[in-house]
Amino acid sequence: MPTYRAALRIQLRKQILDVQGKAVEHALHALNFTGMHNVRIGKYVELLITADSKVAAEEALRKACSQLMANPIMEDFWIDCCEEVS
Amino acid sequence: MPTYRAALRIQLRKQILDVQGKAVEHALHALNFTGMHNVRIGKYVELLITADSKVAAEEALRKACSQLMANPIMEDFWIDCCEEVS
Numbered sequence: 487m488p489t490y491r492a493a494l495r496i497q498l499r500k501q502i503l504d505v506q507g508k509a510v511e512h513a514l515h516a517l518n519f520t521g522m523h524n525v526r527i528g529k530y531v532e533l534l535i536t537a538d539s540k541v542a543a544e545e546a547l548r549k550a551c552s553q554l555m556a557n558p559i560m561e562d563f564w565i566d567c568c569e570e571v572s
Numbered sequence: 573m574p575t576y577r578a579a580l581r582i583q584l585r586k587q588i589l590d591v592q593g594k595a596v597e598h599a600l601h602a603l604n605f606t607g608m609h610n611v612r613i614g615k616y617v618e619l620l621i622t623a624d625s626k627v628a629a630e631e632a633l634r635k636a637c638s639q640l641m642a643n644p645i646m647e648d649f650w651i652d653c654c655e656e657v658s
Contacts, residue, residue, distance in 0.1 A: 554599055
């Protein structure tokens with residue numbers, strides 16, 4: 487079966503206060519990076535998926551995100567790429 | 573001054589064991605997502621930068637990453653995009 491390299495982004499929904507982002511923003515301002523604002527921090531996950539096809543790999547990844555990797559109430563996720571490696 | 577929307581990825585270096593990734597991998601296998609492996613979890617940061625030019629914005633972001641957002645000993649970072657929004 488072919489293996490696919492996938493990457494996904496998980497971010498807090500826009501409506502939800504990102505406290506980690508706020509903390510980093512304050513720290514940036516304290517270090518004189520005053521031009522930086524609206525900092526939002528999410529997760530970036532890279533993984534390999536062995537599946538029958540690219541469609542099956544993406545489908546499995548979407549299911550895994552909904553069930554485990556992302557919190558569907560507070561977070562949105564995007565599958566950034568899913569390409570065959572072998 | 574124009575504002576730029578920037579996005580950056582911060583990942584643990586390949587040589588360093590990603591314990592969070594390993595934990596997610598085990599949990600995926602426990603949920604029967606057995607085809608998923610080599611999970612590596614990093615950070616994804618989105619922010620707005622007010623700067624004179626795109627080059628200045630990227631330069632400031634690179635400096636901020638080295639000084640605060642990434643740990644240069646354990647992590648690599650990539651600036652994924654930096655585009656003008658206003």
